[in-house]
Amino acid sequence: MGKIEExxxxxxxxxxxxxxxxxxxPTNYEKSKKRYPVIYMFDGQNLFxxxxxxxxxSWGMKDFLDNYKxxxxxxxVDCNHTGNSRLDEYSPFPFTSxxxxxxxxxxxxxxxxxxxxxxxxxxxNYRTLKDRKNTCIAGSSMGGLMSLYCVIKYNHIFSKxxxxxxxLLFMFDEMFNLxxxxxLDKNTKIYMDFGTRELRYKNKLTHAMxxxxxxNHELQNKGINCYxxxxxxxxxxxxxxxxxxxxxxxxxxx
Numbered sequence: 001m002g003k004i005e006e007x008x009x010x011x012x013x014x015x016x017x018x019x020x021x022x023x024x025x026p027t028n029y030e031k032s033k034k035r036y037p038v039i040y041m042f043d044g045q046n047l048f049x050x051x052x053x054x055x056x057x058s059w060g061m062k063d064f065l066d067n068y069k070x071x072x073x074x075x076x077v078d079c080n081h082t083g084n085s086r087l088d089e090y091s092p093f094p095f096t097s098x099x100x101x102x103x104x105x106x107x108x109x110x111x112x113x114x115x116x117x118x119x120x121x122x123x124x125n126y127r128t129l130k131d132r133k134n135t136c137i138a139g140s141s142m143g144g145l146m147s148l149y150c151v152i153k154y155n156h157i158f159s160k161x162x163x164x165x166x167x168l169l170f171m172f173d174e175m176f177n178l179x180x181x182x183x184l185d186k187n188t189k190i191y192m193d194f195g196t197r198e199l200r201y202k203n204k205l206t207h208a209m210x211x212x213x214x215x216n217h218e219l220q221n222k223g224i225n226c227y228x229x230x231x232x233x234x235x236x237x238x239x240x241x242x243x244x245x246x247x248x249x250x251x252x253x254x
Contacts, residue, residue: 002027002066004048009121011077011113014089014106020078021118022048023126024062026071035127036073037134037253039162040114042090042143044076046238057238064245070253075122077114079143090142092149093174100170111150115157133187136252138162140241148175148190155184162248163192164241165234169204172211179218186223191248192216195234227251 003025011019022044026036046053047061061074079086087100092107114137123130137158139147144166151161152175168175194212199205209230216228229247234240 002062003029004062009118011117014080014109014113015085016080016082019080020044022076022078023122024048024065024072024074024076025126026073027066028071029073029127033127034071035129036071037136038073038075038119038122038128039136039138040118040122040158041074041076041137042079042139042146043141044078047074047076053238055238058242059238059245060242061245064242064249068249070249072253073122073126073128075118077118087142090146091171092146092153092178093171095170097170107146107149108153110146111153114150115154119157132157132159132185134159136160136162138164138248140164140238141236142167144192145170145175148192149178151188151190152178152182152184155182155188159185159187160189160252161191162252163190164244164248165194165198165236166192168211168215169208172215176211176215176218179215179222182222184219184222184224186225189225189227189252190216190219191227191229191251193229193231193234193244195231195236195240197233198236 005023007021008018009021011017047059050058080089089106089110091102091105094105137147137150144163147161148163151158216226219226
C-alpha cells in the first residue's frame with residue numbers, strides 16, 4: 001500500500017500559514033531508487049480520507065493509486081478554510097456573480113507558489129521526474145479552474161491538467177482570452193468535464209456545455225490535445241469526481 005505524508009509548508013504571502021500538504025508515495029517508493037511522475041492537486045483535504053474531507057466524502061484517491069498499474073506521486077495542498085478565503089485564493093481574476101464577489105483575486109499568487117515554492121520543494125525532497133512531461137496538475141470546481149489557469153499560464157511547467165467541473169461560468173471571457181493570447185506547447189493534454197446534474201436548470205446546463213466546448217475548440221485550434229467530457233448523471237461532488245479518476249489517468253499516462 002502507498003504511504004501518505006503530511007507536511008506543513010510556508011505558503012506566504014497567502015494566509016492560514018503554514019499549510020498542510022499531503023504527499024502520496026507509491027507502494028515501492030522506499031524500497032526502490034526509481035523516480036516518479038508528479039500530479040499536483042488543489043483541495044488536498046478532499047483527496048484521500050473521508051474523515052478529512054469537507055463534506056465527509058473524499059475522492060478515494062489513495063485506493064485508486066494503490067491499485068493503479070503506474071506508480072505516481074500525488075501532492076495535494078489543503079485549501080484555506082477561513083470564510084471565503086478559498087474562493088479568493090482559487091480565483092485567477094476578480095468576478096461578481098449572483099451569490100459571490102471576489103475583489104481580491106489571489107489565484108495567480110497561489111499558482112506562483114505551486115511553481116516557485118512547492119514544486120522545487122517536492123523535487124528536492126522526493127525522487128521525482130522533474131521534467132515538464134512528468135509534471136501534471138488537477139483539481140475540481142474552483143480547483144479545476146485553477147488547474148486550467150496553471151496549465152495555460154505556466155505551460156512550460158505543466159504538460160497535463162485535469163480540470164473537473166471547472167468554475168468557468170464565473171470568468172469564461174477572461175479564461176478564453178488567456179488561452180487565445182497564450183503560446184502553448186502542443187505536447188499538452190487538458191481534460192475538462194461537466195456533469196449533467198450539476199446545474200438545476202436546463203438552460204444553465206446548455207450554457208455551461210457551450211462554454212466548455214468553446215474553450216476546448218480554442219485550445220484545439222492551438223494544436224492542444226483536449227478531452228472534453230460530459231458526465232451523464234454527474235453531480236458537483238467528490239463521489240462524481242472519484243468516478244472519473246480512471247478516465248483522466250488513462251488519458252494522461254496510457
